[in-house]
Amino acid sequence: MSIRLIGLLVLLLTLPVQGNAANTPCSGSKGGIARCDGPLFLCNDGSISGSKRDCSAERLGAGSTALRATGNLNGECPCGSGTLCTGPRGGQYCMTPSGTKSYRRK
Incomplete structure (x- = not known):
């Protein structure tokens, strides 16, 4: 019976630690935050984060420059430039250094 009690105590002590993880x-594979691109987080792999949080509000010295959206479809919106391209169905994205589109979360 004391083994069950000890097991329960260990479980209860580890729950708050797991609850604080976020x-x-x-x-993950994006490699961490490189810098802010207006309200978006620009990742070290060149893509933009899908986070709904506002980078410029959270990071000191990040600036609060507004992102511009263009109707440009030929991929001249590199991530980190402050400009997002708008696709044919209205999605906004930037082009990563590897040539893939990184879409802004709606």
């Missing part, structure tokens, strides 16, 4: 923008 995902951060650009976590």
